[in-house]
Amino acid sequence: AQTVTQSQPEMSVQEAETVTLSCTYDTSESNYYLFWYKQPPSRQMILVIRQEAYKQQNATENRFSVNFQKAAKSFSLKISDSQLGDTAMYFCALSYNFGNEKLTFGTGTRLTIIP
Amino acid sequence: EAEVAQSPRYKITEKSQAVAFWCDPISGHATLYWYRQILGQGPELLVQFQDESVVDDSQLPKDRFSAERLKGVDSTLKIQPAELGDSAMYLCASSLDQPPRQGFVTDTQYFGPGTRLTVL
Secondary structure (H helix, E strand, O other): OOEEEOOOOEEEEEOOOOEEEOOEEEOOOOOEEEEEEEEOOOOOOEEEEEEEOOOOOOOEEOOEEEEEEOOOOEEEEEEOOOOHHHOEEEEEEEEEOOOOOOOEEOOOEEEEEEO | OOOOEEEOOEEEEOOOOOEEEEEEOOOOOOEEEEEEEOOOOOOEEEEEEEOOEEEEOOOOOOOOEEEEOOOOOOEEEEEOOOOHHHOEEEEEEEEOOOOOOOOOOOOOOEEOOOEEEEEO
């Protein structure tokens, strides 16, 4: 069975600063996908960024980037130039490629951007 | 932009009553998921459909929960009877996954706004 752990229940940062959210996972599979999802207050969950485990290059999406350390089973999210609209719950999640696409989520990190 | 629709958005019920939630996935999405998100936790999969067939319902409490997707489009999740511990957010998601095959890339799951259930 796979597990995803987020050890930071809450974080806050000043607007325009950079923040890094941590995530570790455990799986016995060699092929899998990692995701960061954002859940703004009272709004639906949306995908922020995804990383294929077979790719060594870290994924980036505008101000969002990941630091994927496969050997350490670590998958952190860096948000640069943080904006007020980044305030949300952030969930790290894992899924497999072959025949089992369900997402296994961590417990989330509540991020608050301070004006 | 196409979205996953869910209704109702909020539901308050008394324990032992029956409740039902509805989900309409993005048009053309073959795979539909129901997740339960207890306050302070991440979502957990209850049931996964591929078209009208159940792919995974191993975490669905089958003594009180049922789910169907009769025509392979929209889906209904039912709880009967509801218990206090069922209070949670029920999320529906859909994706464009085709039947799994070697080398297939997992597609993105798109989530609906959820139904927040409170059982009194």
